[in-house]
Amino acid sequence: MIDLSGNATRLRRRWRWAAAAWLTLVLALGAHQISFWSTPRLDGDILALLPGEPGDPLLALANQRIADSATRQVVVVLRGANWDESLAAAHAFTASLDAQQARLRPVASEQGAAAALAFYRPFRDRLLTPAQRTQLQNANPEVLAEHALAALFGPSIAGAISAWQADPLTLWPAWWQQRLGRNLGQRDGMTIAMDSDGPWIVLPFVVDAAAFRLSSEAYLQSVLDRASASARTLAPTLSVLRAGVPLHAEAAAVRANWEVNTIGLGSLLAIVLLMWMVFRSVRPLALVSLSLAIGWAAGVSATALAFGNVHLLTLVFGASLLGVAEDYGIHYFASRQARDAMGSHALMRHLLPGLLLAWSTSAVAYLALGIAPFPGLRQMAVFSGAGLAAAFLTAVCWFPWLDRGLPPMNRFGRAIAGSLATWPRLRLQHRSTWWAIAALSVFTVLGLLRLEVRDDLRSLQSSPATLVTQQRQIDALLALPSPAQFYLVRGNSAEQVLQREERLAARLDALVADATLSGYRATSGWVPSRSRQHADAQLTARLEMLALRRASTAVGESVARPAFATTDLRVEDWLQQPLSMPFRPAWLGQTGDVWASVVMLDGIDARTDLALLQRQAAAVPGVRWVDRTADISQLLGHYRKMMGSLLLAGFALVALMLALRYRSLAWRAVLPTAVASLLTLAALAWLGEPLQLFTVLALMLLLGMGIDFGIFLLEHRGDGASWLAVSLGAASTLLAFGLLALSATPALHTFGLTLLLGISLVWLLSPLLRPLPVAVADRPAGASVPIESIHRD
Amino acid sequence: MRDRLADTVVLRGAFVQEKQLQGFRNPLRSTGEFVLARGHGMVWDTRTPFASRVVMSARGLRVIESDGSVRVIAGDAGASVASTANALMMALLTGDTAALSAQFAIEETLLADGGWTLGLVPRPGVMSTLYRRIDVQGDRFVRRVALEDINGDRTDIRFVELRDAPAELSAEEAKRFD
Numbered sequence: 024m025i026d027l028s029g030n031a032t033r034l035r036r037r038w039r040w041a042a043a044a045w046l047t048l049v050l051a052l053g054a055h056q057i058s059f060w061s062t063p064r065l066d067g068d069i070l071a072l073l074p075g076e077p078g079d080p081l082l083a084l085a086n087q088r089i090a091d092s093a094t095r096q097v098v099v100v101l102r103g104a105n106w107d108e109s110l111a112a113a114h115a116f117t118a119s120l121d122a123q124q125a126r127l128r129p130v131a132s133e134q135g136a137a138a139a140l141a142f143y144r145p146f147r148d149r150l151l152t153p154a155q156r157t158q159l160q161n162a163n164p165e166v167l168a169e170h171a172l173a174a175l176f177g178p179s180i181a182g183a184i185s186a187w188q189a190d191p192l193t194l195w196p197a198w199w200q201q202r203l204g205r206n207l208g209q210r211d212g213m214t215i216a217m218d219s220d221g222p223w224i225v226l227p228f229v230v231d232a233a234a235f236r237l238s239s240e241a242y243l244q245s246v247l248d249r250a251s252a253s254a255r256t257l258a259p260t261l262s263v264l265r266a267g268v269p270l271h272a273e274a275a276a277v278r279a280n281w282e283v284n285t286i287g288l289g290s291l292l293a294i295v296l297l298m299w300m301v302f303r304s305v306r307p308l309a310l311v312s313l314s315l316a317i318g319w320a321a322g323v324s325a326t327a328l329a330f331g332n333v334h335l336l337t338l339v340f341g342a343s344l345l346g347v348a349e350d351y352g353i354h355y356f357a358s359r360q361a362r363d364a365m366g367s368h369a370l371m372r373h374l375l376p377g378l379l380l381a382w383s384t385s386a387v388a389y390l391a392l393g394i395a396p397f398p399g400l401r402q403m404a405v406f407s408g409a410g411l412a413a414a415f416l417t418a419v420c421w422f423p424w425l426d427r428g429l430p431p432m433n434r435f436g437r438a439i440a441g442s443l444a445t446w447p448r449l450r451l452q453h454r455s456t457w458w459a460i461a462a463l464s465v466f467t468v469l470g471l472l473r474l475e476v477r478d479d480l481r482s483l484q485s486s487p488a489t490l491v492t493q494q495r496q497i498d499a500l501l502a503l504p505s506p507a508q509f510y511l512v513r514g515n516s517a518e519q520v521l522q523r524e525e526r527l528a529a530r531l532d533a534l535v536a537d538a539t540l541s542g543y544r545a546t547s548g549w550v551p552s553r554s555r556q557h558a559d560a561q562l563t564a565r566l567e568m569l570a571l572r573r574a575s576t577a578v579g580e581s582v583a584r585p586a587f588a589t590t591d592l593r594v595e596d597w598l599q600q601p602l603s604m605p606f607r608p609a610w611l612g613q614t615g616d617v618w619a620s621v622v623m624l625d626g627i628d629a630r631t632d633l634a635l636l637q638r639q640a641a642a643v644p645g646v647r648w649v650d651r652t653a654d655i656s657q658l659l660g661h662y663r664k665m666m667g668s669l670l671l672a673g674f675a676l677v678a679l680m681l682a683l684r685y686r687s688l689a690w691r692a693v694l695p696t697a698v699a700s701l702l703t704l705a706a707l708a709w710l711g712e713p714l715q716l717f718t719v720l721a722l723m724l725l726l727g728m729g730i731d732f733g734i735f736l737l738e739h740r741g742d743g744a745s746w747l748a749v750s751l752g753a754a755s756t757l758l759a760f761g762l763l764a765l766s767a768t769p770a771l772h773t774f775g776l777t778l779l780l781g782i783s784l785v786w787l788l789s790p791l792l793r794p795l796p797v798a799v800a801d802r803p804a805g806a807s808v809p810i811e812s813i814h815r816d
Numbered sequence: 817m818r819d820r821l822a823d824t825v826v827l828r829g830a831f832v833q834e835k836q837l838q839g840f841r842n843p844l845r846s847t848g849e850f851v852l853a854r855g856h857g858m859v860w861d862t863r864t865p866f867a868s869r870v871v872m873s874a875r876g877l878r879v880i881e882s883d884g885s886v887r888v889i890a891g892d893a894g895a896s897v898a899s900t901a902n903a904l905m906m907a908l909l910t911g912d913t914a915a916l917s918a919q920f921a922i923e924e925t926l927l928a929d930g931g932w933t934l935g936l937v938p939r940p941g942v943m944s945t946l947y948r949r950i951d952v953q954g955d956r957f958v959r960r961v962a963l964e965d966i967n968g969d970r971t972d973i974r975f976v977e978l979r980d981a982p983a984e985l986s987a988e989e990a991k992r993f994d
Binding site for chain 1: 883
């Protein structure tokens with residue numbers, strides 16, 4: 024079978040071409056890497072991992088707008104023992120940021136307020152709060168006029184925003200107050216937010232646009248910490264809270280940086296150590312490391328090319344790939360050690376079918392991650408597929424050229440290789456075997472009964488608890504709108520959208536009145552529909568003219584009402600104003616024939632009655648209730664079930680294929696992985712880990728990797744040298760996923776833990792079920808040496 | 817001037833207010849009574865020509881109309897207007913130059929007859945966005961306050977029948993703060 028001498032030259036020539044071609048690709052990869060890392064397009068936003076809305080482009084647009092609007096905003100709120108202390112602390116805080124030349128710009132509010140007043144002043148006559156509208160419709164005009172005169176003759180109120188004759192019924196301040204939010208105000212030039220313990224000073228900032236980097240330094244956090252410390256010198260009891268997407272993103276980046284380094288370096292160290300112990304030579308180490316570096320770089324580049332950016336979680340997950348991709352190199356060197364006489368090219372050619380099969384089975388398992396429409400999982404699938412391919416090609420194309428032979432197998436290698444022969448076999452005639460099976464069955468059944476299903480969006484989240492707590496406090500204090508629950512309002516014109524918003528708003532006002540809802544934000548609050556503007560302008564004109572006539576009589580001169588705008592207040596003009604900046608994302612404008620907007624809800628929390636909110640949408644045409652959290656949980660659940668079925672189908676398919684080849688022995692290859700999967704699930708349940716999509720996906724990877732143990736032990740009965748190669752690979756795989764289990768991201772933690780348990784169990788169980796060694800005559804011809812045994816673990 | 821001014825805890829009296837507003841040729845004259853209590857705030861009762869009561873307190877700024885209806889100009893959080901106006905009126909009527917000097921440049925003149933005047937020009941800050949200048953005149957009590965708003969409106973308030981005894985609010989006076 025191994026007839027190489029005649030073809031050796033041809034083979035080397037062919038290999039030279041392959042090596043050169045791969046070199047070209049690797050050089051291109053290097054160029055792409057340099058350009059990528061000089062301005063890395065890394066993404067730390069958890070929402071970027073979530074699926075879009077393929078069915079509804081408007082909803083996708085709404086989600087995009089909401090996500091984009093928050094990416095650069097940071098809010099700090101602070102409060103000292105009293106107002107003067109808070110004020111001094113706020114000034115010290117901003118002064119410290121200035122002195123640090125922080126990449127945080129305060130959002131100026133004062134000139135903004137003057138410009139906003141000037142923009143709205145001509146339209147003042149048509150801006151009413153719902154309460155005012157009701158009041159004006161029902162009140163006695165004479166009484167209103169008398170109140171107006173009392174205000175005219177009463178004490179002047181400093182800082183009134185309009186002259187008496189321009190707003191005799193003092194309607195405008197309440198309208199503005201409603202726009203600002205009920206518990207927000209201004210004091211001594213500061214924005215304040217009240218809670219039961221008094222005013223907080225609110226300091227909004229915008230983070231200067233800067234590329235998102237994988238960094239070990241929490242820049243914003245340290246800058247804000249120093250500013251807080253500086254403010255505390257003036258107010259020792261100062262409370263400072265901060266919130267904003269950039270802070271979460273930064274924490275995620277720092278965490279991901281740590282995880283990538285830990286998992287990456289940890290796996291690498293393990294591989295280096297194991298290889299050194301077995302091969303005692305630098306060259307295999309260097310070559311395997313090279314294949315890993317190229318594999319990882321290819322993963323990054325392929326992901327960047329396919330998706331435009333690379334998510335941090337992809338990098339973290341990708342780091343664990345090192346523990347899998349090293350197998351090709353290790354297999355090569357393990358066989359090389361055993362078959363030193365065969366030339367390196369001939370050996371590689373001989374190994375090629377096995378390696379290709381090994382690569383393709385794991386690649387398929389990894390690519391199956393991408394079946395669910397989660398961009399995050401698809402990135403991981405592409406990253407892993409490309410990374411494995413590049414590591415594989417590096418080993419295949421280059422190792423025969425660069426390899427210069429190995430010292431013979433040492434004692435450590437022989438010890439592992441020899442361990443297979445002494446590994447116990449499962450003997451069904453022993454009573455203790457049955458006891459063990461019974462105990463494991465009890466463990467498994469009780470565990471599976473405990474298993475809790477959780478299809479929760481939070482499995483992707485890893486923000487530090489302090490940040491989450493502060494975010495929640497600020498959300499409640501400032502009644503920040505929820506990015507996940509909102510109404511999508513559609514119409515055939517801007518006017519119809521605004522009218523529908525107003526109908527919805529009337530229903531929401533009732534919920535706000537009985538405190539079921541803390542508030543909402545609608546564009547129609549800033550720009551009422553044309554029909555409402557006309558009606559309100561008529562209402563105020565009638566009542567205010569009466570007040571002005573009464574004032575004229577009282578003062579003894581004609582008091583004129585200033586002229587208001589003759590045109591309508593329009594959304595497109597409002598959108599041009601600086602004032603509208605924070606609210607623009609909610610106005611989706613025109614898409615084709617459809618106009619749309621988003622009505623955002625404030626202060627949504629666990630106690631909010633979402634079903635009640637959902638019912639409001641049904642009552643107004645063109646309004647759709649969106650609950651992203653529920654949608655995504657549903658999606659996670661759907662794909663958990665679907666991938667679960669695929670997993671079972673995968674087991675069935677593998678069992679069928681193995682049955683065709685191994686007949687009555689096939690169960691020995693399938694059972695270890697099947698039992699390990701069940702035991703893993705049970706163990707996870709006992710550890711209190713819920714069953715989720717990521718558990719099922721991890722079991723899918725387990726099937727892809729674990730079944731090979733059984734195949735190998737059937738294919739090469741009692742072959743110690745291959746057992747060595749597989750054990751080395753398994754050890755580094757285990758370590759990589761064990762380190763991944765340390766990830767702060769629950770989804771990655773689940774992946775890591777499931778595979779750590781699963782692969783350990785398969786590794787222990789497979790040799791238990793191995794058949795007795797058979798006579799040489801039973802084997803395929805010529806396969807008496809470890810060459811044939813090069814299989815993926 | 818601090819030596820000449822009585823250290824009042826509760827001050828009550830009558831006022832005559834004349835406002836000269838932009839857009840009005842004639843001044844708007846009103847009369848009424850007020851009570852000011854340190855720690856509580858101030859109640860401003862206009863009696864003529866149209867009755868209304870303005871209560872400035874820690875709870876904000878409320879207008880109580882002649883028919884009893886209440887209008888909240890600035891609630892707890894609208895603290896801005898309320899606390900600014902409240903603190904300023906309190907400081908002006910008690911001649912609290914220490915508090916005023918944080919926000920105003922003060923020109924103090926002592927008169928031979930035991931009286932004094934203060935000329936207040938806002939320092940850059942919130943007050944400079946509200947007032948051009950404020951003049952205060954008094955002796956043992958503050959007798960007159962003249963405010964000139966940034967938009968040109970003027971308010972001239974004369975105080976008469978001022979009494980600082982008793983130093984506590986009577987039950988009837990305290991009720992006005994509710």
